[in-house]
Amino acid sequence: MIWLSWRQFRVQALVAAVFLAALAAVLGVTGLRLAHFYDSSGIGACTAAGATDCDRLQLDFLDHYHSLRVIGSLLIGAPAIIGAFWGAPLIARELEGGTHRLVWTQSVTRARWLAVKLAIVGAASVVVAAAFSALFTWWAGPLDRVAASGSRLTPAIFDQRGIVPVGYAAFAFTLGVTAGLLLRRTLPAMATTLVGFTAVRMTIQYGVRPHLLAPVHVSYPPPIYDQANSPLGTNAWVISSKVVDAAGHVVATGDPAGFSTNTLAAACHGSPNLPDTFFQQCADRLGLHNVATLQPASRYWAFQAWETAIFLALALALVAFCFWWTSRRTA
């Protein structure tokens, strides 16, 4: 059974190996240069020294490898592709071609047949996702150390790093297998996998992830223009923030780091060209302060572990369903 599963999978495995090799070449070469540039540009030293005026250096640095960050989107798409192209056809193609009637009547039980197929292709899915993620996480290391690139917890970055892609791939793969088993046709199963996976990912990203750990609420008076010293902490994942007055009325939403000049000008009925002292007095008079809900950057690995565990649990549930379904219904 191991031989047959491998024989059916080897072309896809080869494609994945070639893709990973090409990726390793591109990310390897540029990643070494990126690390070197991080050291030589002085941005590392600047941030390490706690200087507050590294902005120019930061922007220069982030601009430099901007185009290659697109590979991160590829990493976000990889689990969906694995689910659609490896998961969905795994059983659907057998049911479509009638070959399940051939293989299920050899001297191998259906449970063993399914176990071997799931183990081989499932393991490959997880390995590919893990390798891709490890490469990209290493590559993006210098970028992540530059504060202005955003928190590692913000959605577009969190999903492209660490261990979560492994959970995504395991889930997408088993979702594809299940769709193929139920729909019995490859193309509809592939489409269903893409749509279903995206829907679950988005639901968890926006509906579940922010609540996995109780968020921290902070409230602080307006440190006008002094963004670096805001009590939000560097690299926190700000879920919501607003500016309220003494009576609790919302003056403005957004911009977590402080008041923008225009926000203040509107609240104080003045022109944005007036001096800082005018705005400071106005803010004091109105009792303006920031209110923010956030997840501190220190929770990064806790979030990674939680999210990976959720997707692995979903994958396990789907595997159990596949075993139950193949033993129960058939032909």
Add this chain to the structure above:
Amino acid sequence: MTAALEASQLGKRYGQRWALRDCSLRVPAGSIVGLVGANGAGKSTLLHLAVGLLAPTSGTITVLGAKPAAGAHQLARVGFVAQDAPLYPGLRVAEHLRLGRRLNPGWDAHAATARIQRLGLDPRQRAGHLSGGQRAQLALTLAVAKRPELLLLDEPVASLDPLARREFLQRLMETVVDQHLTVVLSSHLLADVERVCDHLIVLAAGEVVLAGEVEELLAAHRVISGPARDPRRLPADQQVIQASHTDRQTTLLVRTTRPILDPAWTVSDVGLEELVLAYMSRSTPSLQSGDPGAVLHDAAEVRP
């Protein structure tokens, strides 16, 4: 003789439709059974139940004394070729044999290779490029090389031309003799069934309408014809299966174990094809239960 396959009140329902209903039959070990019926009569359903690809809705089926597909050991004892002989199109002939060897502990590699050679199949050919006859032969090779005790074939010759069909059945018969197999083979080609089978099961609309040994079935039926008359006045031991009337003449197919004594009838033997078609075209399978009243009522209805 022990039973290779035994079904009792077996039924399979898809939604509202019964594909097979109240099916009770017994296939003795060592027999070659022809499973006959129109398309959709339940032939494939019965075979899929026997091989464990389907689970029954009602009743029981035992194959070689055990539940179908109850484990690897039970799977090894039954060979199956599904309709249209499914194979992996991308795998070569030799890889199919390797598949057979890997998945079957009792695999007879020597016999399989010899069979492929005799058939003139190129081991490097991909299954997707084989002709219908070659596919059927390769699928049969896989099914017999695992050395089963019971071989189930679902329409194995349906897609073959007459020459390939004869070749296929010939090889099958050689194998059956060599390996002392029990074979159940479904077909709607009566000539093929007549050539190779010693037992017969006729299905119509999901029910068994006739089952038994071919010789006995032929011996138990007679075609009688004579002057037009009411079939209801036949002796009680003569059951009318089919009746046709003209103004002057009545022709009846009757089931009886005793000689027909009435001198008014011209009595002749029945051919297998005639017999099977008569049963297949009957709407009610009541003869199984031997209810002459219902039969005679049927016959009376077709009177002009």
